Amino acid sequence: MPIASAAADVVPPRRAVALDFSMPGIKAFFSEDSNHALVACKYAFAMASTYGERLAQALDLSGKDRQDLADDLSISVQAVSQVLLGKTKALTAENSVKAARFLGVDAYWLATGAGSPQAQAEVPQAWPFRASRAEYERLTPKQKEGLDAVVAAFLAASLERQDDWGRPAPRGVIEAAESPHRRRKAS
Incomplete structure (x- = not known):
């Protein structure tokens, strides 16, 4: 039974009691039949899952096993097992993000438990060229390598010269370059 519902079922009756802080009074208070750890209040929440539990859930959702994850992260399967068993608190931040991507879950959920395990769709980066991506994909691997x-x-x-290549030239204006071969005006 979750803590929140258990707390709602164990509501101690309200009664005016003189508190006795002597040792016999304290023993009598705790020997009553109610569980004092489950006092109903509006702040009672169910326990949050641990990182290891979330990692195990992510492995289940993805259908992958510990060895697959260990291979992808370039760590030992024992290191993954230590996290799953709770003997190690969590993976490094970098490996946690890599694990989330590999397992197809949301990295923030894996790290904190907040939100949903379903990965958020990544916003595709805009294609920065005039040619379409489809045209680029028709190139051979050798052509792509040359273009790169x-x-x-x-x-x-x-970037080395900090020039302005690619900037459109001003219309109707021709900039003259200083040259020793420039014509002189006849006087």
Whole structure:
């Protein structure tokens, strides 16, 4: 029976009692038939699950086992078992997030128990290029590798020089460059 419902069933009768703080009075108080640990109040909550219990639930939901999780996190299966048994409080923050992704559960729920185990849909990052993703996906692996090299080189060079490549040129204005071969006006 959950604590909240047990607390609601064990409501001590209200009675005016003179409190006796002597040792016999204290013993008499605690020897009564009521359980004093389950006093009904509006703040009675069911116990929250532990990290290990949530990790076990995530493993069940995903259909994966301890060994699968250990392999994905590059840790020993014994380390996973220690967490599941409660002998270790939790995984590291980094491994906790990796475990949540691997098991397909919400990382915040796994870490805190708040919310739902169902992972929130990740917001896809906007495609930053004029060509569509579909066009990109039609490229061969060799073409993708070449494109990656070109983009990486362009970014490195642009960031090193801090230039404004890619900025649209002003319309109707032609900027003249200083050149030793520039024509002089006839006077």
